[in-house]
Amino acid sequence: MAVYTQLSAGTLGDLVAQYDVGQLVSAKGIAEGVSNSNWLIETTGAGAAGDTRFILTMYERRIDRGDLPFFLDLLDFLSARGLPVPRTIHDRTGASFRLLDGKAVALIEFLPGVSVDSPTAEQAHDLGAVLARMHLAAQGFSGTRRNDLGPATSSRVLAECGADALAAIDPALPRAIRLAREVAERWPADLPQSVIHSDLFPDNVLMLGSAVAGLIDFYFACTDAMAYDLAVTHAAWCFGEGGKDFRHDIGHALIVGYESVRPLLGPERAALPLLAQGAALRFVSSRAFDWIDTPAGAMVTRKDPMDFMARLEFYREAGDRAFA
Ligand SMILES: Nc1ncnc2c1ncn2[C@@H]1O[C@H](COP(=O)(O)OP(=O)(O)OP(=O)(O)O)[C@@H](O)[C@H]1O
Ligand SMILES: N[C@@H](CCO)C(=O)O
CATH class of the missing domain: 3.30.200.20 (Phosphorylase Kinase; domain 1)
Structure with a gap:
């Protein structure tokens, strides 16, 4: 609804x-x-x-x-x-x-196109290229907006939810409090920035065949690291049901597509594993907050924070391998 x-x-x-x-x-x-x-x-x-x-x-x-x-x-x-x-x-x-x-x-x-649940490698490649074009173009935009959902916020929101409320959602969720604090402490401050979308999930991309026909829902756009936006998109697009079954082909195509327009700098590439953990935690925290905040009978479907805990654990374990 x-x-x-x-x-x-x-x-x-x-x-x-x-x-x-x-x-x-x-x-x-x-x-x-x-x-x-x-x-x-x-x-x-x-x-x-x-x-x-x-x-x-x-x-x-x-x-x-x-x-x-x-x-x-x-x-x-x-x-x-x-x-x-x-x-x-x-x-x-x-x-x-x-x-x-x-x-x-x-x-x-109105833009034509449909959202796809399970992208092809061709679609992921085009998405990467369009994302990079957007980053380069947006560097000329004069507006700025702080990212109010960065790693420090994720850490604070999870701590404020509290271990008991998180455990009531899933016994493995309270661990996110510590992991979010650690990620926030290690967060890189000096990666190149632009205006980023920061919520580029499949439902915010309209496809026509193998090409991107529309990027929509810019209501989390903010000024932040371009590589972080790539990491958000990677986390949102490259996994199956429940955040399981990492699709290496999709992740690879996304990054190759991005770099066909804007090659990543050494420090951006090196930061991707950490940025992806921060991206996963952004959605763990907002989903956990909404879960606790939304009465069970409300007419809004609650999104499961555990889908992004699974991604977080994957990125912690895989490191650079997730982006090879
Ligand atoms: N410019 C557009 N052209 C075509 N369809 C659009 C456009 N903008 C939105 N839509 C359609 O409307 C639906 C809802 O839009 P959107 O995702 O922006 O909703 P929302 O409630 O604002 O965002 P959220 O994803 O945060 O719930 C989209 O899934 C898409 O089908
Ligand atoms: N795309 C987000 C919702 C908007 O923040 C999610 O799936 O949790």
């Missing part, structure tokens, strides 16, 4: 009329996603581009409205540089978002 707010046809029609996109034809709630409400909007089309399909997003929670200009300007910046990123449709006054019943809403370009 990801339509938290019901909007009447009249409200939607009035909203769409604020944009030069033609008249509202239909609006369908999109089930995927958990953070925001999303609708697929169809219109009669207008304006230079003549597009008739759009995504309407209502920002429900977690997103600080002060960050919206950063996220939406970033989409426009990357799209204008030829990256497969949806641009923001600006309203007739030029604004990239509007307020509706006190909540921010934005109309976003």
Whole structure:
């Protein structure tokens, strides 16, 4: 479920009329996603581009409205540089978002493509290349945003969850408290940075055949190490069910694809095993926090932190071998 707010046809029609996109034809709630409400909007089309399909997003929670200009300007910046990123449709006054019943809403370009559960090596190679192109392009973006989900945060969040609450999820989970502290203490501070996506899971990538057609959901984008973004993507894409069954072919293709555009520096490559552990802990901590925070009967599917504990243990044990 990801339509938290019901909007009447009249409200939607009035909203769409604020944009030069033609008249509202239909609006369908999109089930995927958990953070925001999303609708697929169809219109009669207008304006230079003549597009008739759009995504309407209502920002429900977690997103600080002060960050919206950063996220939406970033989409426009990357799209204008030829990256497969949806641009923001600006309203007739030029604004990239509007307020509706006190909540921010934005109309976003619709991109074709489907999310894949189990990528091919070709898809992983293209994803790596697109990620590197995005990093290089984003170095020219003037906005900055601190990563508020870095290793120090993971460590603090897990400690605050507490060993007892973590053990209630799984007896092996409290160990994450110590591991997160150790990773945070060893975290490299001087790797080259750009604006990174930092949440590039399969559900945030739209594929057409073996090529990436869209990168979406930039709402965790922040200024941080490019190699960390590669490590997040590696952790998100290269494992089977439950974080088991590492797929070396996918990891290899991802890194080769990335380096076909932007070769890694020596210190970046050397840091990958640690960065991947930090990436795994980022999702262990946010998932554990959400698990404890979400009542069992809530209509939101809780994501299992143990899927990323399995990845963490793999990266600890495999070291450089995971990135060969
Ligand atoms: N620009 C786009 N073009 C085509 N489809 C899109 C676009 N943006 C979003 N979608 C569709 O809407 C779904 C939900 O979007 P998204 O993942 O951004 O949801 P969310 O609730 O904001 O994020 P989260 O993944 O954090 O739950 C996506 O899975 C995709 O199917
Ligand atoms: N992609 C994340 C959710 C957003 O932080 C996860 O799978 O835990």
